[in-house]
Amino acid sequence: MPLAARAQQKTVPVIGLLSPGPPGAGGPLMDGFRLGLREAGYIEGQNVTIEYHWVEANDRLSAMAADLVGSKVDLILAITDPVALAAKGASSTVPMVFFIGGDPVANGLVASLARPGGNLTGVTLFGDELNPKRLELLSELVPEARAIALLVNPNNPLGGRAPIISSKMQEAARAKGVQLRIVNAASESEIDAAFAALPGQQVRAVIIDTDLFFFGQRQQIAALAARHSVPAIYYRREFVAAGGLISYGPSFATAYQQAGVYAGKVLGGVKPSDLPVLQPAKFELVINAKAAKALGLNVPPTLLATADEVIE
Template sequence: MKFRNKNILAVISLFAFSFFSQAQDIKSVAITAIVEHPSLDRVRLGVEDELKANGYVVGQNIKIQYQSAQGSSANAAQIAKQFVASKPDVIVAIATPSAQALAATTKSIPIVFTAVTDPVAARLTKSWDASETNITGVSDALSLDKQIELMLKVKPDLKTIGYVYSPGEVNSTIVLKQLQESLAKLNINVIAAPAQRTSDIPAAARSLKGRVDLIYTTTDNNVVSAYESLVKVANESKIPLIASDPDPVARGAVAAIGMSYYDLGRQAGKIVIRILNGENPGNIPPEIGNVSQLAVNLVAAERQGIVLSEDLVKSAEQVIDK
């Protein structure tokens, strides 16, 4: 009987050890976004797909938790505290406010930011070199020269552009300043229309009626969340709407050249995997997204009183014509 009991105890011990070992092998990744909209949703999908493509299966060897701050900085700060308390292996921060909230909450848990235009201006990193901290990631910065080139292809006689933006979002204020400096050299004016909250976007857009030749939007999360209200004003006023992100083109912008946010997520996912494999985030320099796309919407162009050149349409990776 004693021999049999010893065998049973040995089996139980072996099972317990095996279970404990498997539990130890399960990695934990937390993902948060400042708000949910198509571009940021694609970033998250890209991260998850990259993990899956590299053998990480939810429920087997990885646990993934996700929360959206629903556009609220206060929510972002609360989510940061919750995530840090759960001690994941890596936290992915989608967009600047979420990344800033996490950076203020932990100095030890690895943070991988993405969909952040300028991590230095956002005070996430001191430079574009390896930070030697717990933060690294992938920026969605895109040359403003390409944006201006697109504006002039859509509206060759451009004299004034309208810029709807959130003054509390550092990405947007940086782009505004750069835009004003670059366009001044071309004798093109910028009329800024600030909108502190998503609910302010329609009024900001309407304030541009009769004052601008074109409306330009960057990857401002509040603006992108309320993009249909901008499209409505552009259609009614016959003002072409240009975006810096291909996703809003399907929602009614005339054209956009910008990052592929899905590929941006895949790129961030690669960094997450490097950290899960033991690399120190402080030794990984921030990267810039390496896949951009030109998209045009012929239906939107007609509604907004503009004819896109044949060359522009032919050069687009995505053409919406119905």
């Protein structure tokens, strides 16, 4: 609809979603966002409109964020760190709620978690902080592993976090008495090559880093882990649903719901600067028993007992 026509017909607030991926990416998770909106008194199609904008190339982020600001939406929902940074660069006045995986203070999005300041707030998963916990879980599942790999994407838009990740993970590995090998992969072929090389490096297990590209390649990664008999731990249950072994991370559905509640509050008149940045409210441990059996692994009863979901 032309912007002028929409401005004349506009009777309900408009949320502009800006997210990476092809149209419809993250669709099921948006159900959680809509649920949060409903809790705040807003129902899509009745008293709020959501316009969906999908970004398939990072070099288009700034332009698309500027276009969204120019369209006079009432609120921007920014998904992922790069999108949130682009949206912040496009406006200092349009209210924004973000959903990211990194540290919003270190990224320069907000002044502090408790007092964001400016025109944006939201939810962060602090995904990188959980890799040491994943290392611990993987060591429990594969106690004979003396070398564990961390698969990272060197082209991650937040590549500057790599030294911090490596330092924390090396410290966690030393504490567990295992060697940690950092393995890079930024394309489908590099993922193939990385898994093929793991046995020759005496690597017995692998941690998949938090990365949107890896998420898009979850079918490939889960299949390669099975083909090369390498136990792997992931950051989202969707990897396990695709045939992966185990995942540990925040509940994305719950976090999206938190973002929806915040969006509703902002539409209701609350300033983003008055809403502290939220952190994960729920973590999920998901185990694929069929994958474990195929790998010849005996899952410790303690892990099974604490799992939120066991896929048979």
